[in-house]
Amino acid sequence: MLQRMRRNHTREAYLELIQHIRNKVPGVALSSDFICGFCDETEEEFNDTISLIEKVEYDMAFLFAYSMREKTHAHRRMEDNVPEAVKKERLIKMIDTFKKHQLIKQKAEIGKYHLVMVDGNGRLGETQLTGLTDTNKRAVFQQIESRQIAVGDLVVAKVIDASQNTLFCETDGKKLSVTDFHAAYRTSV
Structure with a gap:
Protein backbone atom coordinates (compact mmCIF):
# COMPACT_ATOMS: atom_id res chain seq x y z
CA MET A 1 0.00 0.00 0.00
CA LEU A 2 2.72 2.50 0.94
CA GLN A 3 4.46 1.95 -2.40
CA ARG A 4 1.22 2.51 -4.34
CA MET A 5 0.78 5.75 -2.42
CA ARG A 6 4.36 6.71 -3.32
CA ARG A 7 5.59 6.70 0.27
CA ASN A 8 9.28 5.94 0.61
CA HIS A 9 9.25 4.15 3.95
CA THR A 10 8.12 0.84 5.35
CA ARG A 11 5.84 0.07 8.26
CA GLU A 12 8.81 -1.37 10.15
CA ALA A 13 10.93 1.77 9.64
CA TYR A 14 8.00 3.92 10.75
CA LEU A 15 7.47 1.88 13.93
CA GLU A 16 11.19 2.06 14.71
CA LEU A 17 11.04 5.85 14.34
CA ILE A 18 8.02 6.03 16.67
CA GLN A 19 9.86 3.95 19.28
CA HIS A 20 12.98 6.12 18.95
CA ILE A 21 10.92 9.28 19.45
CA ARG A 22 9.14 7.85 22.49
CA ASN A 23 12.46 6.78 24.01
CA LYS A 24 13.95 10.26 23.51
CA VAL A 25 10.84 12.25 24.48
CA PRO A 26 8.80 10.41 27.14
CA GLY A 27 5.16 11.50 27.09
CA VAL A 28 5.35 12.85 23.55
CA ALA A 29 1.97 13.23 21.84
CA LEU A 30 1.71 11.72 18.38
CA SER A 31 -0.70 12.60 15.59
CA SER A 32 -1.16 11.32 12.07
CA ASP A 33 -3.45 11.37 9.05
CA PHE A 34 -5.07 8.18 7.73
CA ILE A 35 -7.17 7.38 4.71
CA CYS A 36 -9.04 4.21 3.94
CA GLY A 37 -10.30 3.01 0.59
CA PHE A 38 -7.29 4.05 -1.50
CA CYS A 39 -7.17 2.54 -5.00
CA ASP A 40 -7.06 -1.29 -4.87
CA GLU A 41 -7.00 -1.36 -1.04
CA THR A 42 -7.59 -4.92 0.12
CA GLU A 43 -9.20 -6.01 3.37
CA GLU A 44 -5.77 -7.18 4.54
CA GLU A 45 -4.22 -3.78 3.81
CA PHE A 46 -7.04 -2.03 5.63
CA ASN A 47 -6.53 -4.34 8.62
CA ASP A 48 -2.83 -3.42 8.56
CA THR A 49 -3.89 0.22 8.97
CA ILE A 50 -6.16 -0.71 11.88
CA SER A 51 -3.36 -2.66 13.56
CA LEU A 52 -1.01 0.33 13.15
CA ILE A 53 -3.53 2.63 14.85
CA GLU A 54 -3.84 0.09 17.68
CA LYS A 55 -0.09 -0.42 18.02
CA VAL A 56 0.98 3.24 17.99
CA GLU A 57 -1.96 4.55 20.07
CA TYR A 58 -2.02 8.06 18.62
CA ASP A 59 -3.10 11.01 20.70
CA MET A 60 -4.74 12.66 17.73
CA ALA A 61 -5.61 11.53 14.22
CA PHE A 62 -7.29 12.87 11.13
CA LEU A 63 -9.24 10.08 9.47
CA PHE A 64 -10.79 10.16 6.01
CA ALA A 65 -12.22 7.97 3.28
CA TYR A 66 -10.16 8.28 0.10
CA SER A 67 -11.47 10.50 -2.68
CA MET A 68 -9.75 11.00 -6.01
CA ARG A 69 -7.96 14.34 -6.42
CA GLU A 70 -7.12 15.81 -9.80
CA LYS A 71 -3.49 16.38 -10.77
CA THR A 72 -2.23 13.53 -8.58
CA HIS A 73 -0.37 10.38 -9.51
CA ALA A 74 -3.38 8.30 -8.47
CA HIS A 75 -5.72 10.37 -10.64
CA ARG A 76 -3.51 9.95 -13.69
CA ARG A 77 -2.62 6.28 -13.26
CA MET A 78 -5.05 4.47 -10.96
CA GLU A 79 -8.70 3.63 -10.70
CA ASP A 80 -10.73 4.68 -7.66
CA ASN A 81 -12.20 1.18 -7.44
CA VAL A 82 -13.08 0.70 -3.77
CA PRO A 83 -16.88 1.06 -3.49
CA GLU A 84 -18.15 4.04 -1.50
CA ALA A 85 -20.09 1.74 0.84
CA VAL A 86 -16.87 -0.14 1.66
CA LYS A 87 -15.01 3.14 2.22
CA LYS A 88 -17.74 4.33 4.59
CA GLU A 89 -17.74 1.04 6.52
CA ARG A 90 -13.94 1.09 6.82
CA LEU A 91 -13.91 4.72 7.91
CA ILE A 92 -16.39 3.97 10.69
CA LYS A 93 -14.22 1.08 11.89
CA MET A 94 -11.08 3.24 11.71
CA ILE A 95 -12.73 6.04 13.72
CA ASP A 96 -14.07 3.59 16.32
CA THR A 97 -10.62 1.99 16.70
CA PHE A 98 -8.93 5.35 17.11
CA LYS A 99 -11.52 6.64 19.61
CA LYS A 100 -11.20 3.53 21.78
CA HIS A 101 -7.44 4.03 22.11
CA GLN A 102 -7.73 7.82 22.37
CA LEU A 103 -10.02 7.57 25.41
CA ILE A 104 -7.60 5.17 27.11
CA LYS A 105 -4.75 7.64 26.49
CA GLN A 106 -6.84 10.56 27.73
CA LYS A 107 -7.74 8.70 30.96
CA ALA A 108 -4.04 7.86 31.48
CA GLU A 109 -3.41 11.62 31.83
CA ILE A 110 -5.38 11.78 35.10
CA GLY A 111 -3.04 12.85 37.90
CA LYS A 112 -0.45 14.32 35.54
Whole structure:
Protein backbone atom coordinates (compact mmCIF):
# COMPACT_ATOMS: atom_id res chain seq x y z
CA MET A 1 0.00 0.00 0.00
CA LEU A 2 2.72 2.50 0.94
CA GLN A 3 4.46 1.95 -2.40
CA ARG A 4 1.22 2.51 -4.34
CA MET A 5 0.78 5.75 -2.42
CA ARG A 6 4.36 6.71 -3.32
CA ARG A 7 5.59 6.70 0.27
CA ASN A 8 9.28 5.94 0.61
CA HIS A 9 9.25 4.15 3.95
CA THR A 10 8.12 0.84 5.35
CA ARG A 11 5.84 0.07 8.26
CA GLU A 12 8.81 -1.37 10.15
CA ALA A 13 10.93 1.77 9.64
CA TYR A 14 8.00 3.92 10.75
CA LEU A 15 7.47 1.88 13.93
CA GLU A 16 11.19 2.06 14.71
CA LEU A 17 11.04 5.85 14.34
CA ILE A 18 8.02 6.03 16.67
CA GLN A 19 9.86 3.95 19.28
CA HIS A 20 12.98 6.12 18.95
CA ILE A 21 10.92 9.28 19.45
CA ARG A 22 9.14 7.85 22.49
CA ASN A 23 12.46 6.78 24.01
CA LYS A 24 13.95 10.26 23.51
CA VAL A 25 10.84 12.25 24.48
CA PRO A 26 8.80 10.41 27.14
CA GLY A 27 5.16 11.50 27.09
CA VAL A 28 5.35 12.85 23.55
CA ALA A 29 1.97 13.23 21.84
CA LEU A 30 1.71 11.72 18.38
CA SER A 31 -0.70 12.60 15.59
CA SER A 32 -1.16 11.32 12.07
CA ASP A 33 -3.45 11.37 9.05
CA PHE A 34 -5.07 8.18 7.73
CA ILE A 35 -7.17 7.38 4.71
CA CYS A 36 -9.04 4.21 3.94
CA GLY A 37 -10.30 3.01 0.59
CA PHE A 38 -7.29 4.05 -1.50
CA CYS A 39 -7.17 2.54 -5.00
CA ASP A 40 -7.06 -1.29 -4.87
CA GLU A 41 -7.00 -1.36 -1.04
CA THR A 42 -7.59 -4.92 0.12
CA GLU A 43 -9.20 -6.01 3.37
CA GLU A 44 -5.77 -7.18 4.54
CA GLU A 45 -4.22 -3.78 3.81
CA PHE A 46 -7.04 -2.03 5.63
CA ASN A 47 -6.53 -4.34 8.62
CA ASP A 48 -2.83 -3.42 8.56
CA THR A 49 -3.89 0.22 8.97
CA ILE A 50 -6.16 -0.71 11.88
CA SER A 51 -3.36 -2.66 13.56
CA LEU A 52 -1.01 0.33 13.15
CA ILE A 53 -3.53 2.63 14.85
CA GLU A 54 -3.84 0.09 17.68
CA LYS A 55 -0.09 -0.42 18.02
CA VAL A 56 0.98 3.24 17.99
CA GLU A 57 -1.96 4.55 20.07
CA TYR A 58 -2.02 8.06 18.62
CA ASP A 59 -3.10 11.01 20.70
CA MET A 60 -4.74 12.66 17.73
CA ALA A 61 -5.61 11.53 14.22
CA PHE A 62 -7.29 12.87 11.13
CA LEU A 63 -9.24 10.08 9.47
CA PHE A 64 -10.79 10.16 6.01
CA ALA A 65 -12.22 7.97 3.28
CA TYR A 66 -10.16 8.28 0.10
CA SER A 67 -11.47 10.50 -2.68
CA MET A 68 -9.75 11.00 -6.01
CA ARG A 69 -7.96 14.34 -6.42
CA GLU A 70 -7.12 15.81 -9.80
CA LYS A 71 -3.49 16.38 -10.77
CA THR A 72 -2.23 13.53 -8.58
CA HIS A 73 -0.37 10.38 -9.51
CA ALA A 74 -3.38 8.30 -8.47
CA HIS A 75 -5.72 10.37 -10.64
CA ARG A 76 -3.51 9.95 -13.69
CA ARG A 77 -2.62 6.28 -13.26
CA MET A 78 -5.05 4.47 -10.96
CA GLU A 79 -8.70 3.63 -10.70
CA ASP A 80 -10.73 4.68 -7.66
CA ASN A 81 -12.20 1.18 -7.44
CA VAL A 82 -13.08 0.70 -3.77
CA PRO A 83 -16.88 1.06 -3.49
CA GLU A 84 -18.15 4.04 -1.50
CA ALA A 85 -20.09 1.74 0.84
CA VAL A 86 -16.87 -0.14 1.66
CA LYS A 87 -15.01 3.14 2.22
CA LYS A 88 -17.74 4.33 4.59
CA GLU A 89 -17.74 1.04 6.52
CA ARG A 90 -13.94 1.09 6.82
CA LEU A 91 -13.91 4.72 7.91
CA ILE A 92 -16.39 3.97 10.69
CA LYS A 93 -14.22 1.08 11.89
CA MET A 94 -11.08 3.24 11.71
CA ILE A 95 -12.73 6.04 13.72
CA ASP A 96 -14.07 3.59 16.32
CA THR A 97 -10.62 1.99 16.70
CA PHE A 98 -8.93 5.35 17.11
CA LYS A 99 -11.52 6.64 19.61
CA LYS A 100 -11.20 3.53 21.78
CA HIS A 101 -7.44 4.03 22.11
CA GLN A 102 -7.73 7.82 22.37
CA LEU A 103 -10.02 7.57 25.41
CA ILE A 104 -7.60 5.17 27.11
CA LYS A 105 -4.75 7.64 26.49
CA GLN A 106 -6.84 10.56 27.73
CA LYS A 107 -7.74 8.70 30.96
CA ALA A 108 -4.04 7.86 31.48
CA GLU A 109 -3.41 11.62 31.83
CA ILE A 110 -5.38 11.78 35.10
CA GLY A 111 -3.04 12.85 37.90
CA LYS A 112 -0.45 14.32 35.54
CA TYR A 113 0.53 17.97 35.25
CA HIS A 114 0.65 19.94 32.01
CA LEU A 115 1.52 23.42 30.91
CA VAL A 116 -1.59 25.03 29.45
CA MET A 117 -1.64 28.12 27.26
CA VAL A 118 -4.99 29.78 27.88
CA ASP A 119 -6.85 30.63 24.68
CA GLY A 120 -10.29 31.63 25.92
CA ASN A 121 -13.33 30.93 28.04
CA GLY A 122 -14.78 27.46 28.30
CA ARG A 123 -18.39 26.50 27.64
CA LEU A 124 -19.42 27.73 31.09
CA GLY A 125 -18.39 31.28 30.22
CA GLU A 126 -16.15 33.52 32.31
CA THR A 127 -15.97 31.07 35.22
CA GLN A 128 -14.18 28.48 33.09
CA LEU A 129 -11.04 28.77 30.99
CA THR A 130 -9.75 26.59 28.20
CA GLY A 131 -6.45 26.17 26.43
CA LEU A 132 -4.06 23.73 24.85
CA THR A 133 -1.62 21.65 26.84
CA ASP A 134 2.03 21.15 26.05
CA THR A 135 0.89 18.01 24.19
CA ASN A 136 -1.73 19.92 22.16
CA LYS A 137 -4.72 18.54 24.06
CA ARG A 138 -7.76 20.61 25.00
CA ALA A 139 -7.87 21.41 28.72
CA VAL A 140 -10.53 23.20 30.75
CA PHE A 141 -10.37 24.50 34.31
CA GLN A 142 -12.10 26.97 36.60
CA GLN A 143 -11.10 30.62 36.64
CA ILE A 144 -9.71 31.63 40.03
CA GLU A 145 -11.17 35.02 40.98
CA SER A 146 -8.18 36.16 42.99
CA ARG A 147 -5.72 35.37 40.17
CA GLN A 148 -7.52 36.49 36.98
CA ILE A 149 -5.85 34.26 34.44
CA ALA A 150 -6.14 35.72 30.94
CA VAL A 151 -5.82 34.62 27.33
CA GLY A 152 -2.14 34.11 26.55
CA ASP A 153 -1.17 33.14 30.11
CA LEU A 154 0.72 29.91 30.72
CA VAL A 155 -0.41 27.96 33.78
CA VAL A 156 0.36 24.57 35.29
CA ALA A 157 -2.74 22.40 35.47
CA LYS A 158 -3.32 19.00 37.04
CA VAL A 159 -5.61 16.63 35.13
CA ILE A 160 -8.43 15.41 37.40
CA ASP A 161 -10.69 13.80 34.77
CA ALA A 162 -10.80 13.20 31.04
CA SER A 163 -13.28 12.67 28.24
CA GLN A 164 -12.76 11.68 24.63
CA ASN A 165 -11.47 15.12 23.61
CA THR A 166 -10.98 17.13 26.80
CA LEU A 167 -8.77 17.07 29.88
CA PHE A 168 -10.56 18.48 32.93
CA CYS A 169 -8.02 20.17 35.16
CA GLU A 170 -7.46 22.15 38.31
CA THR A 171 -4.88 24.84 38.84
CA ASP A 172 -3.74 27.08 41.66
CA GLY A 173 -3.94 29.96 39.21
CA LYS A 174 -0.28 30.92 39.37
CA LYS A 175 0.85 32.22 36.01
CA LEU A 176 4.19 30.93 34.82
CA SER A 177 4.36 33.37 31.99
CA VAL A 178 2.34 36.13 30.48
CA THR A 179 2.39 35.71 26.73
CA ASP A 180 0.10 38.48 25.61
CA PHE A 181 1.74 39.05 22.25
CA HIS A 182 -0.36 42.12 21.53
CA ALA A 183 0.81 43.83 24.73
CA ALA A 184 4.40 42.82 24.06
CA TYR A 185 4.17 44.26 20.55
CA ARG A 186 2.70 47.55 21.81
CA THR A 187 5.51 48.03 24.35
CA SER A 188 8.26 47.23 21.85
CA VAL A 189 7.08 49.58 19.09
